[in-house]
Amino acid sequence: MKKHNYSAGPCILPQEVFEKSSQAILDFNNSGLSILEISHRSKDFVAVMDEARALALELLGLEGKGYQALFLAGGASLEFLMVPYNLMKVNGKAAYLDSGTWASAAIKEAKFFGETVIVASSKDQNYNNVPKGYTIPADADYFHCTSNNTIFGTQMKEIPTTNIPVVCDMSSDIFSRQLDFTKFDIIYAGAQKNMGPAGTTLVVVKEEILGKNGREIPSILDYAKHIKAESMYNTPAVFPVYASLLTLQWLKNLGGIAAVEKLNNAKANLLYTEIDRNPLFKGAAAVEDRSAMNATFLLNNPEHATVFDAMWKEAGISGLPGHRSVGGYRASMYNAMPIESVQVLVDVMQALEKAV
Secondary structure, three states, X not given: OOOEEOOOOOOOOOHHHHHHHHHHHHOXXXXXXXXXXXXXXXXXXXXXXXXXXXXXXXXXXXXXXXXXXXXXXXXXXXXXXXXXXXXXXOOOEEEEEEOOHHHHHHHHHHOOOOEEEEEEEOHHHOOOOOOOOOOOOOOOOOEEEEOEEOOOOEEOOOOOOOOOOEEEEOOOOOOOOOOOHHHOOEEEEEOOOOOOOOOOEEEEEEHHHOOOOOOOOOHHHOHHHHHHOOOOOOOOOHHHXXXXXXXXXXXXXXXXXXXXXXXXXXXHHHHHHHHHHOXXXXXXXXXXXEOOOEEEEEEOOHHHHHHHHHHHHHOOEEOOEOOOOOOOEEEEOOOOOOHHHHHHHHHHHHHHXXXX
């Protein structure tokens, strides 16, 4: 039976990516070598890296606009450190929006470098909404936000306008919806949601903001050095970068971000409509902040959990339990999730209603 993969990450990827990457593991580009054993300096892989970096900028509409794309190691968690290292001035300060667990983790790292102002937080509501109506200090070195909160199922619907550099952790919704990406000076995203397998991180940097903080930066943490080395300062994660390229190619062939956004909205509307209609369920996140990527919901009567769990497992659904911070259920509907899989979940929810 086909599994309907609702895992929050590592997560579902397009079927053609699995097929092409599987072939590359056996024989990459008819070279007689596996993608797992080729040199990262080989002509074939340099072409992969160059295309992946260029395609990321193209899909975001940032080509020719002063941005560089990098594929780095360490996940978004390392970027929590690299961002203040590269942007916060000596004796400077940064502004952060605290909208979830990962935003809070980024704030913790920034505090090692200087004053870290939390402009707003929804922690006291267990992060069930995205804070609004806050003021970003004009003298901060940068403003950091998290566009989508995977654990709590919330998503920023508007990006604030400010005159200081804007940094965004887009790990769980990059390439999923249209935004004016020129509003951001740094975007970073772990690959394992919408882009590829775990092991590489996309970082998009506006070059002109670098080299202005007066801070000495260790080489491996210096964006400028990674840009100069074209993401080859140290050995990159060859296979995850290749799989990410295949995913970006799939997205471009689908029609780009505009096309996949329509599909994502249709999936989210299908599931949220059932959550709101079905008297057995309720949403966990504030309606106005609901994420199109991660729908969090609860049973009104926890006693129904045993029956519901058995039903969705029987239907071939995987990865549905919610994070321990929220409980209940979390349906992660990333780009590669087909709407047919969402319909299977909705059918199970309706079947539960009839059964109890």
